Amino acid sequence: xxxxxxxxxxxxxxxxxxxxxxxxxxxxxxxxxxxxxxxxxxxxxxxxxxxxxxxxxxxxxxxxxxxxxxxxxxxxxxxxxxxxxxxxxxxxxxxxxxxxxxxxxxxxxxxxxxxxxxxxxxxxxxxxxxxxxxxxxxxxxxxxxxxxxxxxxxxxxxxxxxxxxxxxxxxxxxxxxxxxxxxxxxxxxxxxxxxxxxxxxxxxxxxxxxxxxxxxxxxxxxxxxxxxxxxxxxxxxxxxxxxxxxxxxxxxxxxxxxxxxxxxxxxxxxxxxxxx
Numbered sequence: 340x341x342x343x344x345x346x347x348x349x350x351x352x353x354x355x356x357x358x359x360x361x362x363x364x365x366x367x368x369x370x371x372x373x374x375x376x377x378x379x380x381x382x383x384x385x386x387x388x389x390x391x392x393x394x395x396x397x398x399x400x401x402x403x404x405x406x407x408x409x410x411x412x413x414x415x416x417x418x419x420x421x422x423x424x425x426x427x428x429x430x431x432x433x434x435x436x437x438x439x440x441x442x443x444x445x446x447x448x449x450x451x452x453x454x455x456x457x458x459x460x461x462x463x464x465x466x467x468x469x470x471x472x473x474x475x476x477x478x479x480x481x482x483x484x485x486x487x488x489x490x491x492x493x494x495x496x497x498x499x500x501x502x503x504x505x506x507x508x509x510x511x512x513x514x515x516x517x518x519x520x521x522x523x524x525x526x527x528x529x530x531x532x533x534x535x536x537x538x539x540x541x542x543x544x545x546x547x548x549x550x551x552x553x554x555x556x557x558x559x560x561x562x563x564x565x566x567x568x569x570x571x572x573x574x575x576x577x578x579x580x581x582x583x584x585x586x587x588x589x590x591x592x593x594x595x596x597x598x599x600x601x602x603x604x605x606x607x608x609x610x611x612x613x614x615x
Contacts, residue, residue, distance in 0.1 A: 364590055366391035371438055371445045373425050373484060374452030376403030379503075379581055383449055386582045387589070388416025395438045395445070397423040398452065425452045425480030426472075435487045446493060447589045448488045450481040450502045450525075455555050456518045457490035468518040477521035482528060489532075489541065496540040501588050502529050504545040504600060512565045526600050533598025542597040544588050548581035549602070 370387050374380040375396025388394045388411040396418060400406050404420035411418035420440060423434040438445060456473030481502055492498030504526050507519035529545040536543045585592060588601070 342382065356429075365446060367393065368446040369393045369395060369438065369442045369444060370447040370449065370589065371395045371435070371450045371484075372451055373397050373423070373480070373508065375420075376400050376407055378555065379448075379548060379578065380451040381407050382578050383451065383585050384418060385414065385416075386413060386586060387447075388418050389414060390586070392415075392447075393442050394418040395421060395442055395540065397421040397434055398426070399424055425484065426475040428483050431483045432487055433482075435484075435491070439491065444491065445488050446498055447586065448484060448498070448500045449589075450484050450500065452480055453477050453503065453555070454518075455491045456521070465517075473517045473591065474521050474524070477518070478524040478528070481525050485528070485532070489536070489543075492541050493539045498541045499589060499591065499594075500536075500541070500543040501585060502526075502543070502545045504529075504547050506602065508546045508600075510565060512563050514563050529600070530595050530598050537597055541592070542588075542594045544593070544597065546584065546588065547602040548584060548598070549577075 348572070365387075370392045372380050372384050372387075372394065375384045375394075377400075380396065380398070384394045384396050384407055394411060394416065396404055396407055397420075399422065401422050404422065405518045405549050406529050419438075421437060425431040435445070454473055454476045456469060456477070485500055485502070489498065489500060491601040492500075499546040505519065505522040507515055508523040508526055511519050526545045529543050532543055584601070591600070
């Protein structure tokens, strides 16, 4: 729900099988979630912990991270918080090393950390200098985490990387031009890496989880007309559907779609191929 018409028109539908918690294949395995202190990152962390995964959550706000860590423990799961700046290569490297030392090899990486960046026409954003920060967090942060984690995955010939993208790469709302560009680069990175990943037994995906009520979309609702329209007309997706999609990809059930830009639509998942 809420995807632009040109995206819906180019979708190819895949019907996912439900995830069976009783024999979830990643029970006891480590998942690394960036931006795990709030929003969808928090929801992914809780859901994966409930399925028996060991959850490493990273971000810049220690209070939010430790709140999620405590919540996971309260719900009977295993989780650990790591303070990390996704835009700092050395910070990411040290975090990856700490996770694998403390928790074990990372089997799934979810590159969820993001900023909406400047809400203004692209030329004003460039003049303000804010575009650099947006690209640093949204694109280069994804690149850093993917490079440092997949280097280890390649040695083990297993692992999955899920890069959170956005339908703005297609709809291109002018106030979010820099954000849309940063997410377009994430989609292109995913496609570029897919062949090498497949040759090593790894999978990588770019994902639009749907337009969902999060702290980010709450900030944007009254600034970006397309987002306001989605919420005003009740076309927004539910958090549960986004979580189900990520679990489905993490489980390996969609490995044949590695390298694709994948979206959630009305109970199915779809891969978008054209026009990017």
